[in-house]
Amino acid sequence: MRTLVWVLLVALLVAAVCLVVALFGLRLGREVADRRRETRHGEVRDVILTALMGEPDEAARARADLRTRSGRGWDEVEDQAFAMVPKIKGDSHDALVTLLLSKGAAAHASTLARSRSQVRRARGAHRLGALAQSDAVSLLLGLLHDHAFLVRRTAVRALGQVGDPIAVPPMLDAVTADPRLSRDVLAAIGRTGSAAAPMLRRELLRTLSEPVDNRRAALTAVGLGVLGDVSAAPLLTVSLEDRDQPGLAVASAEALGSLGAPESVEPLLRAMADADPDLRVAAARALGSVGDVRVAPRLAGSLRDRHHLTSRAVAGALLRLGDPGLLALRASPSPYAAEALAVHRVRHGG
Amino acid sequence: MARIVVADDDADIRDLVGFKLRQAGHDVETVEDGAAAVAAAQAVRPDLLILDVMMPGMGGLDATRALRLDPELARVPVILLTARAQESDIEQGFGAGADDYVVKPFSPRELASRVAAVLARSRA
Numbered sequence: 001m002r003t004l005v006w007v008l009l010v011a012l013l014v015a016a017v018c019l020v021v022a023l024f025g026l027r028l029g030r031e032v033a034d035r036r037r038e039t040r041h042g043e044v045r046d047v048i049l050t051a052l053m054g055e056p057d058e059a060a061r062a063r064a065d066l067r068t069r070s071g072r073g074w075d076e077v078e079d080q081a082f083a084m085v086p087k088i089k090g091d092s093h094d095a096l097v098t099l100l101l102s103k104g105a106a107a108h109a110s111t112l113a114r115s116r117s118q119v120r121r122a123r124g125a126h127r128l129g130a131l132a133q134s135d136a137v138s139l140l141l142g143l144l145h146d147h148a149f150l151v152r153r154t155a156v157r158a159l160g161q162v163g164d165p166i167a168v169p170p171m172l173d174a175v176t177a178d179p180r181l182s183r184d185v186l187a188a189i190g191r192t193g194s195a196a197a198p199m200l201r202r203e204l205l206r207t208l209s210e211p212v213d214n215r216r217a218a219l220t221a222v223g224l225g226v227l228g229d230v231s232a233a234p235l236l237t238v239s240l241e242d243r244d245q246p247g248l249a250v251a252s253a254e255a256l257g258s259l260g261a262p263e264s265v266e267p268l269l270r271a272m273a274d275a276d277p278d279l280r281v282a283a284a285r286a287l288g289s290v291g292d293v294r295v296a297p298r299l300a301g302s303l304r305d306r307h308h309l310t311s312r313a314v315a316g317a318l319l320r321l322g323d324p325g326l327l328a329l330r331a332s333p334s335p336y337a338a339e340a341l342a343v344h345r346v347r348h349g350g
Numbered sequence: 351m352a353r354i355v356v357a358d359d360d361a362d363i364r365d366l367v368g369f370k371l372r373q374a375g376h377d378v379e380t381v382e383d384g385a386a387a388v389a390a391a392q393a394v395r396p397d398l399l400i401l402d403v404m405m406p407g408m409g410g411l412d413a414t415r416a417l418r419l420d421p422e423l424a425r426v427p428v429i430l431l432t433a434r435a436q437e438s439d440i441e442q443g444f445g446a447g448a449d450d451y452v453v454k455p456f457s458p459r460e461l462a463s464r465v466a467a468v469l470a471r472s473r474a
Contacts, residue, residue, distance in 0.1 A: 049369040053458055084362050090457030092366075 044076050048084070051099065052092040063099060078105055085130040086161075097131060106131055113139055118148035125151060129158025137164045144174045153184055160188025168192065168199040172220060176213040189223040197229040204235055211245050218251035225255030233261035240267050249274075250282045257286025265292050272299070277307035284310060288317025293324040300328035303337055315340035352397035352469050356380045357387035357413065358431060359405045363454075367400060367431075370458040371465065384408030388416050391423050398469055400461075403432040403443065411446040418447040427472045429464060431456065 051062035066077055081096055082105075088096070100106075109131065112124030125143050128136040140162065143155035152174060159167040171185045189196050200223050207217045221239055224232040233256065240252040253271060256264040264286070271283035284302065287295055299321075302314045315336040318325035326344065329337040354376050356367050364380040371378045379394060381387050385408040387401055399417070401410035408416070410430050417423045427449040432439060443451050450468050452461050 045365060049365060053366075053370050053373060055373075084366065087360070087362055087455050088366060088458060089455045090459055092458050093455070 040076060041080070044080055048077065048080055048096075052084075052088075052095050059095075063095075066099060067103065074103060078103070078108070081105075082127050082130055100131060101133075106133055106136065110136065110139055113143060118146070118151055121146065121148070121151045122154040125154040125158045129154070129161035132162050134162060134164055137162055137167060141167060141170050144170055149178070149180065152178065153181060156181055156184040156188050160184075160191035163192045163195065165192055165195040165199050168196050168223075169203065172203060172216050175219055176216045179215050182215060182219055185219060186223060186226060190226045194227060194229070197224065197227050197232065200224050200227070201229070201232050201235060204232070204239060207245070207248065208235075208239060208242060214245060214247045217245050218247040221248060221251035221255045223255075225258030228259060230259055230261060233259050233264055236261075237264055237267045240264070240271060246276070249276070250278050253279060253282035253286045257282075257289035260290050262290065262292060265290055265295060269295060269298060272302050277305075277310055280305065280307065280310040281313040284313035284317045288313075288320035291321065293321050296321050296324035296328045299325075300332055303329075303332045303334035308336070311336040312339070319344055351375045351377060352465075353377045353394055354379070354398045354400065354465070355387055355390045355394065355396045356400045357382070357384060357390075357405065357410065358400075358402040359383060360402070363402065363431070366458055367461065370462050374462050374465070376465075384410060384413030384416075387413050388420075391417060391426065392420070395422070396426060397472070398427050398429065398465060400429045400431055400465070401448075403430055403434060403439070410448075411442060414443075414446040414448050425472075427468045429461075429468060431461075 047062050047065055051059055051066055053059070054062055069077055078100065081100055085093060085096055085100075105127065109124045109127035112120045113128060115121050115124065121143065125140060128140055137159065140155045140159050143151050144159075146152050146155065156171055156174065159171060168189060171181075171188060175181050175185050189200070200220050203220045204217075204224065206212070207220060211217070217239075221236060224236060236252045236255050236259070240249050240256065242248050242252075249271065253268060256268060268283045268287050268290070271279050272287075274280060274283075280302070284299065287299055296318060299314055299318060303311050303318075305311045305314065311334060315329060315334070318329050318337075319340050326341070329341050354371055356364060356371070356378060357380075358364050358367070359382050364382075368378045368380050379390050379396070381390050383405045384401065387399060388408070390396070391399060399413075401413050403410040410428075410432070414428050414430070417426060417428065428447065430443045430448045430451040431454060432443065432451055433454040440451055449471075450464055452464055
């Protein structure tokens, strides 16, 4: 019996020692693997940086070295290169994109974008955006209908990087389906630049004749402001007075403020008398942005607006109008005028 | 050659900026946040700092203000590296005491030119 107990004890001890050794071995193995990965990462990083920014001879050698890599060696290069592409511009950016394209990164990204895994689809969309090739647009447009929000959002961002105006209406459709994409779509429109303006003007015209989703309509108007499309000012003046679509008038006021169009002053002053307080706030801010100092006395009347946010917006707008605005604020008994003047004193002293 | 401290929480940016500046012959120290940048500046007395605006903990604007309060470092030029290109953001940067700013995504070559210009100005 005693022998059996001893045998069991020794067996347990041996098992415990084996377990400790195995755990130690695993940990050691993981550390070695991590260190190897870090070394490989650092080595690849150095070669990429040399390829991008090295002296001409060494850069050419580094690029040739990168082109010879394949399999997991190239995957490491691709991962690091795609992480860098969106962060730089100029010669280095172009050199990196050329290198990636020469190794078939666009095809690889397209394959990822069609993967069953949503993380891979998002990664594929991100890469297609980084490469900014126009032939990726149709694939990215398809991803706007993806069931995963992450993929839809990455696709919107990627379409902004590609900058093809044909993507503007589908992106607005995507906002109709999912309002969470509004900010990204607006940023993508901004990145697309003036090429997107004709599409947005057409959209706004359509919106005026046949009411569409409220958020979509508002985004169309704000988008024209973001693009600084001064030729859209007359159209935005019309949409400012559209009372059938709540939100469109407010967005139009914001856009007119961004444009700073002088012809929008009178319509914006009319909007100050509207029943919708959100519109009055937006109109006041826009008048401050347009900066026509002649409106100061008329705007000052709205310091007594029954809606406190409007009064505050008016006071802020008057501050932006310089001396005529300051005069109007000093003459007003409104607490919002006093508040604005206090802010002015903090900013400018005196 | 100048001593330059670069602070950015993004390792890619640190490597890109560090490589370009070392290539231009500068002695570069890279750190991950504003507090580390201030500490590094106090330790190495750099000729220039390049600070990212948005960093966890102390950002570039706060780090610039902290440097301007230190009599030994108040005159060290600062270039802000920022993804925020709005006029008000840039105004805020200059208000904090920065000497120049570079907007992300950035051109490494342009950054090197700005560094050369700021260093030349500070040495004049």
